Amino acid sequence: xxxxxxxxxxxxxxxxxxxxxxxxxxxxxxxxxxxxxxxxxxxxxxxxxxxxxxxxxxxxxxxxxxxxxxxxxxxxxxxxxxxxxxxxxxxxxxxxxxxxxxxxxxxxxxxxxxxxxxxxxxxxxxxxxxxxxxxxxxxxxxxxxxxxxxxxxxxxxxxxxxxxxxxxxxxxxxxxxxxxxxxxxxxxxxxxxxxxxxxxxxx
Numbered sequence: 001x002x003x004x005x006x007x008x009x010x011x012x013x014x015x016x017x018x019x020x021x022x023x024x025x026x027x028x029x030x031x032x033x034x035x036x037x038x039x040x041x042x043x044x045x046x047x048x049x050x051x052x053x054x055x056x057x058x059x060x061x062x063x064x065x066x067x068x069x070x071x072x073x074x075x076x077x078x079x080x081x082x083x084x085x086x087x088x089x090x091x092x093x094x095x096x097x098x099x100x101x102x103x104x105x106x107x108x109x110x111x112x113x114x115x116x117x118x119x120x121x122x123x124x125x126x127x128x129x130x131x132x133x134x135x136x137x138x139x140x141x142x143x144x145x146x147x148x149x150x151x152x153x154x155x156x157x158x159x160x161x162x163x164x165x166x167x168x169x170x171x172x173x174x175x176x177x178x179x180x181x182x183x184x185x186x187x188x189x190x191x192x193x194x195x196x197x198x199x200x201x202x203x
Contacts, residue, residue: 006047006202009166009188018190022048036074039065039081046088047203050095050191058092083115088203090130096194098137105134125154126201129171133198136178144178170199 006018022044028034029041042065049058065085069075090108093101112127128151135144152171169188176183177197189199 006190010190010192011188015190019048019051038068038072038074039076042068043081043084043088046085046092050088050091050200053095053192053194055092055095055194058095059089062086062089062092079115079119080121083112083119083121084203086111086115087126087130087201090134091191091200091203094130094133094137094193094198094200095191098134098193102134102138109134125151125167126203128154129174129201132174132178133193133200136198141178141180145175148175148178174198 006015009015026041026044026048029037029044042061045061046058046065049055049061062085065081069078069081069085075081086108090105090112093105093108098105109127109131116124116127128147132144132148132151135141135147148171152168152175155167155171166188173183173185173187175181187193187196187199189202191200191202192198193200
């Protein structure tokens with residue numbers, strides 16, 4: 001049920017419900033023997049870590065998820081989960097002191113792009129959103145601006161209605177920051193950079 005509210009602005013009660021549902025999901029996994037849900041468990045732990053702005057914990061759970069895909073008995077939908085964990089890892093590196101992780105972010109984005117090409121998801125806008133923020137921190141402002149605008153175009157063609165309701169405002173906020181326009185609003189995504197400049201994707 002958490003996914004019903006994950007895209008809501010962070011200052012709403014519905015958005016805060018996400019914590020309750022996903023903490024309960026993790027508690028159920030930890031209390032019972034359901035190894036076939038291992039990848040889902042790692043994904044939830046990553047999501048909760050990102051919601052708490054605990055980027056090091058999120059990165060650690062991403063690594064556990066990726067390693068499980070390689071060797072785990074119940075690893076399924078491998079391309080999808082590789083795509084998800086590498087993108088989540090890039091987001092975790094962006095949350096805090098991204099200038100220390102440019103190589104890691106670049107590597108994650110390269111892997112995500114490769115997996116994207118293999119299974120052709122309709123969530124390319126997520127990759128573009130992350131890439132635009134990454135380029136901003138690298139000081140490549142014109143490139144970042146162009147990528148974020150492309151992200152907005154991709155989103156408009158997406159079938160993810162829950163994202164479409166709130167993401168345009170978040171992406172416009174990001175665009176204004178990238179273009180050095182005076183910003184009077186705050187980040188509204190449940191996942192955001194620690195300096196509170198950018199809305200990050202809620203995967």
